Amino acid sequence: MKKNIWGIILFLWVGALFLPGSALAHRVILFAWVEEGMVHVEGGFGSDKPAQNCDIKAFGKNQSLIFTGKTDAAGRLSFKVPGGHTSDMVLELAAGPGHKGTWTIGAEEFEAVQAPPEPNESPQHKALEKGADPLKILAGIGVIFGLALGVGLLRKKSKGSFHD
Amino acid sequence: MHISEGVLSGPVLGAGAAFTLGCTTLGLKKINYDQMVHVAILASAFFVASLIHVNIGPVSVHLILNGVVGLLLGLAAFPAILTALVLQSLLFQYGGLTALGVNAVIMAVPAVMVHYLFLPLLGKSPALTFTGGFLAGLFSICGSCLLLAGALWFTDEQFLKTSMAIVTAHVPVMIIEGIITGFCISFLVKVYPEILPRKIRS
Numbered sequence: 001m002k003k004n005i006w007g008i009i010l011f012l013w014v015g016a017l018f019l020p021g022s023a024l025a026h027r028v029i030l031f032a033w034v035e036e037g038m039v040h041v042e043g044g045f046g047s048d049k050p051a052q053n054c055d056i057k058a059f060g061k062n063q064s065l066i067f068t069g070k071t072d073a074a075g076r077l078s079f080k081v082p083g084g085h086t087s088d089m090v091l092e093l094a095a096g097p098g099h100k101g102t103w104t105i106g107a108e109e110f111e112a113v114q115a116p117p118e119p120n121e122s123p124q125h126k127a128l129e130k131g132a133d134p135l136k137i138l139a140g141i142g143v144i145f146g147l148a149l150g151v152g153l154l155r156k157k158s159k160g161s162f163h164d
Numbered sequence: 165m166h167i168s169e170g171v172l173s174g175p176v177l178g179a180g181a182a183f184t185l186g187c188t189t190l191g192l193k194k195i196n197y198d199q200m201v202h203v204a205i206l207a208s209a210f211f212v213a214s215l216i217h218v219n220i221g222p223v224s225v226h227l228i229l230n231g232v233v234g235l236l237l238g239l240a241a242f243p244a245i246l247t248a249l250v251l252q253s254l255l256f257q258y259g260g261l262t263a264l265g266v267n268a269v270i271m272a273v274p275a276v277m278v279h280y281l282f283l284p285l286l287g288k289s290p291a292l293t294f295t296g297g298f299l300a301g302l303f304s305i306c307g308s309c310l311l312l313a314g315a316l317w318f319t320d321e322q323f324l325k326t327s328m329a330i331v332t333a334h335v336p337v338m339i340i341e342g343i344i345t346g347f348c349i350s351f352l353v354k355v356y357p358e359i360l361p362r363k364i365r366s
Contacts, residue, residue: 132215132256140251141208147247148204152197 028101030093034081034109039067041077043093043101050075054095061087086110165228165308165334166214166252167267169260173319180315181265184246187272191242199240202359206233207244210271211251214258225337231304231345234275235283235297236352236359245272266315274307286353287360293353294346301345305338 028051032041039058043051056077058067066085071077071093086107093101172180195203213229234241246268252258259267278300285296313327352359 136255137212137215140211140248140255143251144207144211144247145204148200148207151192151195152200155195155200156197 028093028095028099030091030101030103032089032091032103032105034105037081038078039081039089039091039105041071041091041093041103043071043075043077043095045095051093051095051101054093057092057094059090059092060085063090081110165226165270165312166249166259167263167270167312167315169262171260171319172263172266172315176315176318177262177266179265180263180267180269184242184265184268184272187239187242187276188246188268191239191244194238195240195243199237203237203240203244206237206241207248209233210245211248214248214252215256225334227344228271228305228308228337228341229301229345229348230271230275230308231278231297231301231341232348234272234277234279234304235286235300235345235349236279236361237275238279238283238361239276241275241279242268242272245275270308270311270315273311274304277307278304283361286349287357290350290354294350297349298342298346300342300349302338302342304345305334305341309334309338 028043028045030041030043030051032039034040041056043054043056045051050073051071052073052075054071054075056067056069056071057065058079060066060082066082066089067079069077069079087110088107089105089110091103091105095101210229210233213227215226217226230241230245233244237244246264249259249264249267249271253261253264281303282296282300285292285299287293309331313331316323316327316330
């Protein structure tokens with residue numbers, strides 16, 4: 001009986017030694033960042049094992065779900081920053097029961113994305129500042145006068161033939 | 165003031181194109197050979213005026229001069245403005261080609277209206293001529309803004325705020341355009357009265 005108790009204790013001790021290791025092997029690692037208006041997510045199980053085809057959920061203000069998607073074969077997913085999103089974004093990767101990883105992207109990372117471009121820096125404004133090509137302006141005026149001349153001649157001709 | 169490609173709905177674009185086609189045909193019929201040079205000069209002025217941009221606060225606005233064109237040409241303003249808009253769209257990408265009909269309606273309808281409203285004021289006295297020109301410039305821009313707002317609103321009711329912002333942003337342009345049109349008309353009547361329609365000169 002005493003031998004059995006020692007056996008059980010030894011078994012539990014050895015098991016306890018291995019348990020954290022196995023838990024560590026299946027721990028989900030999730031990393032996300034914002035770049036050029038896109039949220040990039042990368043998930044894995046450590047030691048170069050990507051989290052393939054795993055559900056990704058993005059939560060915004062008040063835990064509201066703002067995006068869902070699946071990781072690719074490399075454990076990656078990219079999506080456009082939802083319009084008007086300026087709060088913290090919590091990303092959650094679910095890789096089966098008990099395997100969940102989260103990552104929070106701070107609100108400050110979205111402020112730069114959502115800020116409207118300065119009026120003086122917008123492409124339209126730059127195009128306007130560049131000004132119109134004088135040659136094109138002259139060409140336009142030439143076309144207008146050419147058309148007027150053409151219509152005028154046609155009108156005169158038709159008037160002449162009418163009087164004939 | 166130029167509406168770009170892909171903003172307006174199909175029915176609004178179609179209605180604008182049909183209206184422009186009808187009015188341009190009528191306008192072309194109204195033009196006589198002697199008037200052709202005036203049409204070309206005013207169409208060129210309209211074509212160039214839109215390229216001159218002035219910064220007012222955070223927005224950039226440009227002269228339109230549809231008041232001058234409309235006041236002096238009447239219904240013939242339609243082909244003149246349409247030609248200038250086509251060239252602006254092709255050469256400078258101002259406004260979309262599919263939105264040409266609507267853009268022509270926005271610019272030309274108020275222009276034709278000011279011709280019938282304010283032409284009788286011209287040539288009577290310098291003060292009345294300037295007033296006629298000023299009112300023509302002011303009301304043509306005001307009418308264009310309202311038509312632009314209407315086109316956007318008919319496309320989507322969510323454009324209401326944008327429409328109101330456009331009208332507000334153009335209030336200074338209305339006044340500037342009024343003053344410039346007033347001086348332009350006063351100068352033209354003084355140095356080249358032949359540009360006025362015959363019914364006013366006689």
